[in-house]
Amino acid sequence: MSHRSRGSRVRQHLHCDSCYSRRCRARVEPSASCALLPCRLLCGAVFHLCKEEEHLLLCPNVRVPCLNAQYGCPVQLPRSSRAAHLQVCPASVVCCSMEWNRWPSNIACSQPHTELLENLLRERERFGCLDLAMGLQDQDALFHSIKMKKLFPELIQTAEEEAKEEQKLEEEMRKEKEKKKQALMEKEAAERAAAKEAKDKIWEAVNMINVNFPDEKQDEDEEEYEENQPMLSQAEREAIARASEVDAGLLENYNAWERMFSMEMGGCRESEGTAAPGRGQARGKGRGKSLGSLKEEEKEATCDGAAASTSSACSSSLTGKPKKKSFVYGKLEPMKIITVRTFKIPTSFTARQGRIRNPGFYKRENKAVDTSDLGVAPGDMPVWEEVQASLLCSLERERRGHLIAESTSSDSLLMDEGTQTYSFLSAPFRRDTSLADLTAGKPLELHLQLQVESVTSRHNKASSAFTFLCGHTFQRTEYGKHFKNIHSDIQMCVNGWFEQRCPLAYMGCTYSQRRFRPSTYEATVNFNEELGCFGLHPSTPFSQPAGGGHAEGGEDRLSSLPYEVLCHMASFLDSQSLSQLALVSRLMRQVCSSLLQDRGMVTLRWERTSSSHGRAKWRVTHRVWQFSSLFSPVDAWSFRDVPSISEHLKVCPYNEVESKTEKIRLPLVREEIKPKKSCKGPTLVTLFQEKRIMM
Incomplete structure (x- = not known):
């Protein structure tokens, strides 16, 4: 019996409730x-x-689950x-919340550098x-x-258009299936013809055997011959073939084709037996429908001459549906509905001042305009590119792709119904289409600048830049190392410092060199x-x-080591190397799994479900x-032993040296001495006034 259960059975005492002395007598x-x-x-x-029992709730040596047990931690440890x-x-x-900004590559305030981007994308694998x-x-x-x-x-496509498109796809798939089915049937027919030809050859070989068959008449028809010919069993035919010393391979082919033929004949008999009653039923149904349609036409003709009330009863009797009740009003007259407007615009009301115009002082008129007023044919209208238009609308934070004729009120009196629209070659789009889906089949292009700018979340960002979030998850002890090495050392210094490009990169030169390496190893x-x-x-x-690094059994030499040695070796690897090592083989996955509780991290995977009352919940x-x-982690970086960027400029194909041989006249500054007209000392203004630039 545990000490907890034993202590719970002891009832409280009056002295013990107020006694806290360790030397109680x-x-x-x-x-x-x-x-x-x-x-x-x-x-x-x-x-x-x-x-x-109360002490066990506070004892520091009691083993309790981790504080994050509900988040997936399985560790049980002393409370202390x-x-x-x-x-x-x-x-x-900990989820990294580092943010950085990128501007589009073709904004008006910067150089696009299209040559550099094209060359980089062409040679990015190298x-x-x-x-x-x-x-x-x-x-x-x-995207x-x-x-x-x-x-x-x-x-965006409507539900009807999506349904039509799905039907079109299903129709195309059905046609493809029919083509495949027809090709398969033609193939089977060719195989059957080949089988029949081979069977005829086998029968000819069997008929050439000198065996006592019943008398046959050569001039009879084929149907009469089959009726008069006695049917032999399969065993009798094989015995006859063996007795006449027929070739074994020929006999085996004959047996195979005979089995196939018997199965096909059985299927044909079965299909004919089931199809015969079906034809009769179909004919009977067809006759019944034709008679029924004639009766309905006669009854409809009789119903047409009757009154409106009797026609409804007649049609309901024909169709078999329950008759709808017709409500007949007596001497009721339509009532006149009067609309009472209880709100009137006060005479002292004045419209607020607009940013562009004041509608109170100008005459207002309704005018309908569209793209036809531009004098451009519909075929000559410009077609937008999906990426550029999407980035433009996202950056400006304006919904230029409004619904056509959507009402937009600028103030209390004016209503604008015309908005900017776009024309795309890939329109209309599906409801769940993203920009990445539209660019999936196109050549790879970079629409963002290579430079990265770090802006904190408290800074007021410009509306013309896209913000990106790191979003990687780490253990609490790993987050500081990640932020220092990744964001502070590499990412923020990659442009011009960590990775140095040629000064003529704006012209298209793709040469770059990485200047730093870890100080402790290469x-x-x-x-x-x-x-x-x-x-x-x-x-x-x-x-x-020697031997390609593989043992005799076909496995690599590393997998042939003992499991304990592999676990000890894996304990020296970093987290990224462990995640890649787990993808090598099942053995390495087991080795890396043994280090998950010490080196890995656990997260919960949530799924949205619906309760019995229709409410959504997460579990x-x-x-x-x-x-x-x-x-x-890298504590310090050191310079790599690479030549200076000036050495590359000597052989850079974009570095065209222009030598000047003509003389150029330089400006000459001549100082004119003027007599002093006053005793005042020279000032800065008089000093510049006395100098003249001579060319």
């Missing part, structure tokens, strides 16, 4: 007090026996260690530039977030597009062992264990 009495008892978990506390465990708790997850990889990652996230329904609602920084984060790639040369479906994207 009270006599043990059943109704007054009980004996002193030290803590069984050796925490050092001394208390009366009846307070043992819970605060320290929160620093390394796998459920204590160079692997960090700024280009980051820009493409941000552009992909931006997935832009929904065409919010920007251009008038260009490694290069790369960008993982699948994870969307930076990583370190060791540049130490790797020597391939936890399962827990997700994963490693973060943090690489080995």
